[in-house]
Amino acid sequence: MIYxxxxxxxxxxxxxxxxxxxxxxxxxxxVLSTLLSMVREIVxxxxxxxxxxxxxxxxxxxxxxxxxxxxxxxxxxxxxxRTYKELVPKAGSRFRSEQxxxx
Numbered sequence: 001m002i003y004x005x006x007x008x009x010x011x012x013x014x015x016x017x018x019x020x021x022x023x024x025x026x027x028x029x030x031v032l033s034t035l036l037s038m039v040r041e042i043v044x045x046x047x048x049x050x051x052x053x054x055x056x057x058x059x060x061x062x063x064x065x066x067x068x069x070x071x072x073x074x075x076x077x078x079x080x081x082r083t084y085k086e087l088v089p090k091a092g093s094r095f096r097s098e099q100x101x102x103x
Contacts, residue, residue, distance in 0.1 A: 020076035027083050036076060044068030 024033035045068045052060030052067070 020073075020080065023080060024076075024083065027087065029079070029083055032079055032083075036072065036079065039075065040068055040072040044071055 021033045021037050024036065045065060048064035048067055049061055052064050056063060
């Protein structure tokens, strides 16, 4: 029973992480998206799977992916906010320049 709950949570959190990767790719940030995916799976996923069992035993393996998803979420939010701030001035300046030509 507990295993099924964890499996559902992992599947659910994996879909959320995929949305961030897709958003960054759509915004033209394919390299950031790829690096974020690699950090989630290799650095956090494997690193925590090896590191957490030292302190938490077998439960550490179960906690490794949710913890990596939480940290990936924090990094993804930072990257998305930074990408949004880069795009907003560009769109705003283009709109103002069109107004000056038509008005």
